[in-house]
Amino acid sequence: xxxxxxxxxxxxxxxxxxxxxxxxxxxxxxxxxxxxxxxxxxxxxxxxxxxxxxxxxxxxxxxxxxxxxxxxxxxxxxxxxxxxxxxxxxxxxxxxxxxxxxxxxxxxxxxxxxxxxxxxxxxxxxxxxxxxxxxxxxxxxxxxxxxxxxxxxxxxxxxxxxxxxxxxxxxxxxxxxxxxxxxxxxxxxxxxxxxxxxxxxxxxxxxxxxxxxxxxxxxxxxxxxxxxxxxxxxxxxxxxxxxxxxxxxxxxxxxxxxxxxxxxx
Amino acid sequence: xxxxxxxxxxxxxxxxxxxxxxxxxxxxxxxxxxxxxxxxxxxxxxxxxxxxxxxxxxxxxxxxxxxxxxxxxxxxxxxxxxxxxxxxxxxxxxxxxxxxxxxxxxxxxxxxxxxxxxxxxxxxxxxxxxxxxxxxxxxxxxxxxxxxxxxxxxxxxxxxxxxxxxxx
Numbered sequence: 415x416x417x418x419x420x421x422x423x424x425x426x427x428x429x430x431x432x433x434x435x436x437x438x439x440x441x442x443x444x445x446x447x448x449x450x451x452x453x454x455x456x457x458x459x460x461x462x463x464x465x466x467x468x469x470x471x472x473x474x475x476x477x478x479x480x481x482x483x484x485x486x487x488x489x490x491x492x493x494x495x496x497x498x499x500x501x502x503x504x505x506x507x508x509x510x511x512x513x514x515x516x517x518x519x520x521x522x523x524x525x526x527x528x529x530x531x532x533x534x535x536x537x538x539x540x541x542x543x544x545x546x547x548x549x550x551x552x553x554x555x556x557x558x559x560x561x562x563x564x565x566x567x568x569x570x571x572x573x574x575x576x577x578x579x580x581x582x583x584x585x586x587x588x589x590x591x592x593x594x595x596x597x598x599x600x601x602x603x604x605x606x607x608x609x610x611x612x613x614x615x616x617x618x619x620x621x622x623x624x625x626x627x628x629x630x631x632x633x634x635x636x637x638x639x640x641x642x643x644x645x646x647x648x649x650x651x652x653x654x655x656x657x658x659x660x661x662x663x664x665x666x667x668x669x670x671x672x673x674x675x676x677x678x679x
Numbered sequence: 680x681x682x683x684x685x686x687x688x689x690x691x692x693x694x695x696x697x698x699x700x701x702x703x704x705x706x707x708x709x710x711x712x713x714x715x716x717x718x719x720x721x722x723x724x725x726x727x728x729x730x731x732x733x734x735x736x737x738x739x740x741x742x743x744x745x746x747x748x749x750x751x752x753x754x755x756x757x758x759x760x761x762x763x764x765x766x767x768x769x770x771x772x773x774x775x776x777x778x779x780x781x782x783x784x785x786x787x788x789x790x791x792x793x794x795x796x797x798x799x800x801x802x803x804x805x806x807x808x809x810x811x812x813x814x815x816x817x818x819x820x821x822x823x824x825x826x827x828x829x830x831x832x833x834x835x836x837x838x839x840x841x842x843x844x845x846x847x
Contacts, residue, residue: 524808527787527790527791528791531727533722533723534692534720534723535696537723538696539697539700541711542700542712542715636706638705
């Protein structure tokens with residue numbers, strides 16, 4: 415090793431260690447205060463805590479409990495932003511005819527056969543991820559992202575027109591996306607509506623019963639952990655995300671010649 | 680569109696995958712798995728299953744299990760050992776070529792099984808297929824022959840015999 419190489423090596427090591435030292439002293443901005451870590455401890459403690467039923471959520475999975483229960487309103491707005499983006503995409507493509515007519519060549523018969531089988535495998539795995547979101551890592555968004563893989567495969571292997579001929583029309587996908595979104599909205603206010611109807615106190619985004627608000631989603635049934643509102647949120651998010659991604663993929667798979675007529679207007 | 684007879688095998692496959700992927704068989708998993716399997720089975724049955732009568736034939740199942748064990752424990756190991764020898768040998772005994780390998784099975788599933796069996800064993804890769812003439816184009820690390828019939832005997836005959844019994 416030459417002296418110049420050694421010099422570079424030593425400089426890098428000294429730089430990394432001094433940066434670490436300065437960071438640990440708080441020289442690059444304040445370290446996270448101790449009470450933030452306390453918050454994390456609270457989340458972990460209260461996600462599933464039968465001893466504190468009024469404060470705990472309804473599943474084993476902390477991330478899902480935070481996303482859809484402790485901080486459900488944040489997620490609701492994030493979801494709204496995601497669907498705003500999809501609506502914008504649809505607006506840009508307005509007037510474009512997406513037809514299933516015409517020949518598609520696609521890929522080889524080997525790829526076609528495997529993709530056919532995958533239409534069972536991938537959605538099944540996605541459904542498992544969605545329905546176990548309150549028990550194991552995963553959830554509605556992750557499941558929707560997995561389910562979208564089969565749409566990509568069908569578009570690549572069979573061609574976009576085949577997807578439409580099998581019934582995945584733009585109107586139908588939009589319907590599913592709207593059903594998913596309505597489901598999320600309904601789950602958020604379901605307990606409030608029920609409480610109002612029965613003359614009881616209730617909250618928006620209420621999952622489990624709280625002091626003076628006795629209504630809540632079912633948490634356990636016959637030894638099965640149903641997950642309360644977490645299960646419903648995950649399920650509807652799964653539907654909405656799958657439909658949203660499918661719609662965008664369908665639009666992106668259009669060739670320029672199909673869009674040209676609308677763009678030139 | 681919905682074909683009930685075709686949907687049942689699809690439902691069974693979906694349910695098995697659901698339970699295996701989930702990794703537990705509590706009442707919640709069985710209940711949700713059954714619901715998911717019915718929905719997915721009804722949606723995909725017509726696409727995946729052409730001849731539902733074949734799916735629960737015990738002889739076909741026997742050949743499937745036998746082939747799976749033989750393929751992964753015997754055929755794969757032999758092919759791996761062969762390629763490892765070539766990779767480690769200082770003489771680099773390579774004789775690569777793309778050869779024509781015909782196949783005589785009828786169904787797409789049997790054809791795909793053969794093609795993927797060829798590709799998955801080290802040393803041979805299906806690079807293209809002529810569906811109308813029923814010929815694979817196989818890249819072979821040690822092309823011993825360029826005669827399609829001979830090549831079929833050396834590369835895919837055993838795969839084809841099993842695939843035919845399972846799917847045709």
